[in-house]
Amino acid sequence: MNDSSIREKPVPNPPPHVVLLGAGASRATFPSGDKNGRKLPLMDELPCVLGEIWNELVTATQVPKGDFESQYSWIKSKSGYVEELEAVERRIKQYFEEMELPDHPTIYDYLVLGLRSSDVIGTFNWDPLLLQAHERNRGVCKLPDLRFLHGCVSYTTCIEHDVLGSEGQVCPVCHKKLTTGHLIYPEADKDYARDSFIKRDWDLVQKAVEHSFHLTVFGYRAPKTDYNARQILLDAWGDEESRGLSHVELIDIASPDHLSDNWRAFIPFGHMMHEIDFFDSSIARWPRRTFEWKRNASFYGLPSKDVGICKTKSLQELQDWFRELGELENAEGQS
Ligand SMILES: [Zn+2]
Known part of the structure; x- marks a missing residue:
């Protein structure tokens, strides 16, 4: 596989790219607040x-x-x-x-469109903006799985059927009204097993991390008070030996030194990528092709030409660009 083909010839059914989001991601996405100027608090x-x-x-x-x-x-x-x-x-x-997405494209649109359905985003954020970005881009191409690790204010689901819904919707399988999930409030010793929806999402993220080829952490610093979260993620990520070729990619405005202290246990052999700006990340440079980029780099030592990114102020233009990219996957029945 050479560098020019990764856009045109995506690998079928790749392992997951897992992205963890913290409050810093919502802050970076909405530095001036939501559509109505409502600030995203840390x-x-x-x-x-x-x-x-x-x-x-x-x-x-x-x-x-x-x-x-x-x-x-x-x-x-x-x-x-x-x-x-x-x-x-x-x-x-x-x-x-009460938060609403602005009409123009946001980093959350680039994020949900930039990953494939085999990929998973686990967010620690309560705000509904990621879910709204997912909702408005669903018709464009197959999107990643969203999981809410501390709950989300507008997320509804069916306990029997794993449905990603929002307020007022019914389960497409059993036709029962979807139930609102709870929020995990900021206790130091968070018990994720106490709430069945949250436990379900944690189990899925844990499994995805276990099988992931790449872990991106965007605006989440794994504070010491999130001991349980750190431990669950670390257990799933595995030991240094099994992660010889893996990188942890941190998108964060903090300095790499500060971050690597927090994430040291996750970073085998110092394999850490750090970007301040989302648009320098693997998801922005190789949207929907991060597996192909990573495989070329790690196994063949080949650099890959950037696939993206379509920088635009028009949501329609962004969606058209991604629709075309997604069709290359659909053509071969891929995810
Ligand atoms: Zn159901």
Whole structure:
């Protein structure tokens, strides 16, 4: 396989490329907020979103100083604040629920269109914007599987049939109304097995990571408080020996030194790629062909000419570009 053929001749049924998204990805995608200017908060910015409701709770409980996650966790461990915490959770949910994608193409459009149906995106974000990007591009070509590792405000599903739905939809198999999933709130020791939808998504991501040829982590820094998440991912990723040719690709505005400390256990032999800008990533340079690029580089030592990317302000133009790329896969009955 030479470098010019990877666009035209995609490999059938490749192993998965897994992408993990954190709050930094939504922030990078919507630096000025959503369609209506609503800001995408990082975890530590949630007190600003909550305002008085949070300040009053902090005063009433006399919670020790700390970040939002540790304070929430501390309050939850005390009895007597169930109603107050429910009000906090409702407020957070409402804030995210009202978010809308802008009409122009966003990084999330490039992301969902840039991966194939064998690929998996596991997101830690509650906002509905990735799901909205998936919804508006579904007719263009086959898209990756989406999994919500901390839940998502507008995601609905059927517990029996693994359906990716949104509010008000019914299951295409059993015709029952789809159920809204829960959000995992920021407790330090998150138990993913407690919620059946979240457990299902974790199991699928874990399996995909196990079989993946490439792992991209976009705006997620695996904080120490996400101990369970780190451990599940690390167990699935495997040991250094089995990952000799694998890279972890980090898309993050932080410096590589800081990031590699967090991700050291995942990076065999220092094989880490780091990009500040999504448009320098493997998904932007070899959209829907990351497996072919990786295989050429790792097994044959061949560089691959970039396949992408179509930079445009028109969603229609972007979709037409990807439709053509996707048709090359469909022509051979591929994913
Ligand atoms: Zn069903």
